[in-house]
């Protein structure tokens with residue numbers, strides 16, 4: 001089973017549908033059994049849909065702080 005930090009690094013490609021099939025299946029298997037990565041995916045998706053219409057400067061401070069803390073925590077994993 002791949003390490004969570006590797007999964008999180010792949011989420012951007014997964015969301016943008018750029019992963020080759022084997023990796024995609026590996027990631028989906030991991031997501032099915034890992035609540036924290038599934039939550040990271042949900043956070044990432046909702047962040048992306050926000051960013052689709054807003055620039056980062058338009059994000060509420062609280063969201064920006066939480067997003068940054070989330071990304072710091074994940075990359076320190």
Ligand SMILES: [Zn+2]
Pocket residue numbers: 003004007030034036037
């Ligand atoms: Zn995980």
